[in-house]
Amino acid sequence: MLVYIAGSGAMGCRFGYQISKTNHQVILLDNWEDHIKAIQENGLKITGDVEETVKLPIMKPTEATTEADLIILFTKAMQLPQMLQDIKGIIGKETKVLCLLNGLGHADVIRQYIPEQKILMGVTIWTAGLKGPGHAHLEGEGGLHLQSMDPSNKDAGYQVAEMLTEAKLAATYDENVLPNIWRKACVNGTMNSTCALLDCTIGQVFASEYGLALVKEIIHEFVRVGIAEGVDLNEEEIVKYVMEISKKASHHYPSMHQDLVQNHRLTEIDYLNGAVAKKAEKFGFETPYCQMITQMIHAKESILGIK
Numbered sequence: 340m341l342v343y344i345a346g347s348g349a350m351g352c353r354f355g356y357q358i359s360k361t362n363h364q365v366i367l368l369d370n371w372e373d374h375i376k377a378i379q380e381n382g383l384k385i386t387g388d389v390e391e392t393v394k395l396p397i398m399k400p401t402e403a404t405t406e407a408d409l410i411i412l413f414t415k416a417m418q419l420p421q422m423l424q425d426i427k428g429i430i431g432k433e434t435k436v437l438c439l440l441n442g443l444g445h446a447d448v449i450r451q452y453i454p455e456q457k458i459l460m461g462v463t464i465w466t467a468g469l470k471g472p473g474h475a476h477l478e479g480e481g482g483l484h485l486q487s488m489d490p491s492n493k494d495a496g497y498q499v500a501e502m503l504t505e506a507k508l509a510a511t512y513d514e515n516v517l518p519n520i521w522r523k524a525c526v527n528g529t530m531n532s533t534c535a536l537l538d539c540t541i542g543q544v545f546a547s548e549y550g551l552a553l554v555k556e557i558i559h560e561f562v563r564v565g566i567a568e569g570v571d572l573n574e575e576e577i578v579k580y581v582m583e584i585s586k587k588a589s590h591h592y593p594s595m596h597q598d599l600v601q602n603h604r605l606t607e608i609d610y611l612n613g614a615v616a617k618k619a620e621k622f623g624f625e626t627p628y629c630q631m632i633t634q635m636i637h638a639k640e641s642i643l644g645i646k
């Protein structure tokens with residue numbers, strides 16, 4: 340397979356690196372000049388569980404010309420439309436496009452650019468970080484679930500899962516991936532926004548009785564909206580899942596804290612709590628916690644002058 344990674348930041352580098360260890364061909368796509376230059380000149384440096392520098396092709400999306408077998412989307416959510424526009428030239432008859440972004444509502448965006456039978460939706464619990472241009476830091480274990488959006492195209496989904504498992508990314512074809520996508524959104528929707536607003540670790544939010552009450556209200560809103568959308572969700576089970584993750588990641592500052600507080604970058608809030616608040620409007624009910632959290636994060640972005 341010829342695999343392009345569309346958005347080769349932290350997660351894109353993890354997937355690109357691991358796929359490069361198989362017989363499949365991988366090309367990184369990004370538009371961050373310093374990152375491209377560093378990888379072209381010195382290779383992609385990997386530290387963490389493995390220490391290695393690998394030679395990998397990297398270019399801007401608009402420079403890629405050979406049709407892809409698979410494109411894995413790994414931009415931040417608000418960067419997705421531009422990327423979808425820029426990869427049009429490498430989408431051929433047989434190309435499949437896999438979305439592993441965190442958050443909700445991406446399928447609606449992708450459908451505006453790519454026919455449904457090409458789209459695979461998924462969710463991953465792998466993590467990754469960037470230490471600087473051309474340097475990814477990879478630690479821990481993970482896995483991912485994916486599903487073809489068009490049920491008549493399951494075989495393509497199974498093939499992609501097999502290739503990713505060959506790359507030791509532990510992929511599972513899931514006949515109903517939506518509950519998994521929503522469960523992960525509940526993790527991000529509770530931990531990311533609260534830690535960014537309260538400027539603290541996950542453990543600190545969950546150790547506070549007020550913090551925990553906030554988390555439970557957010558989960559309640561996510562589950563109510565998810566169920567209204569027809570997703571099979573169980574609130575009690577999700578609370579348990581989120582609590583378990585919070586224990587494992589208690590010393591961690593989630594990505595929204597890193598983006599907003601540490602690096603003054605735009606956040607994915609509109610695709611987490613913001614998406615839930617927007618969807619709720621459609622069903623005619625209120626989600627006051629998600630609504631206010633979204634407004635607070637946007638207020639913080641504008642106070643910091645982030646565009």
Ligand code: NAD
Nearest residue numbers: 346348349350369370371413414418421422440441466467
């Ligand atoms: P990142 O910011 O490190 O990487 C995104 C990359 O996309 C950047 O290098 C950026 O330059 C590039 N990009 C954006 N728009 C582009 C465009 N139009 N053309 C070319 N390049 C473009 O982000 P990340 O941490 O890798 O996260 C990617 C997604 O995966 C997010 O939705 C995130 O929530 C999700 N996710 C992240 C982690 C993690 O541990 N980092 C874990 C699971 C899921």
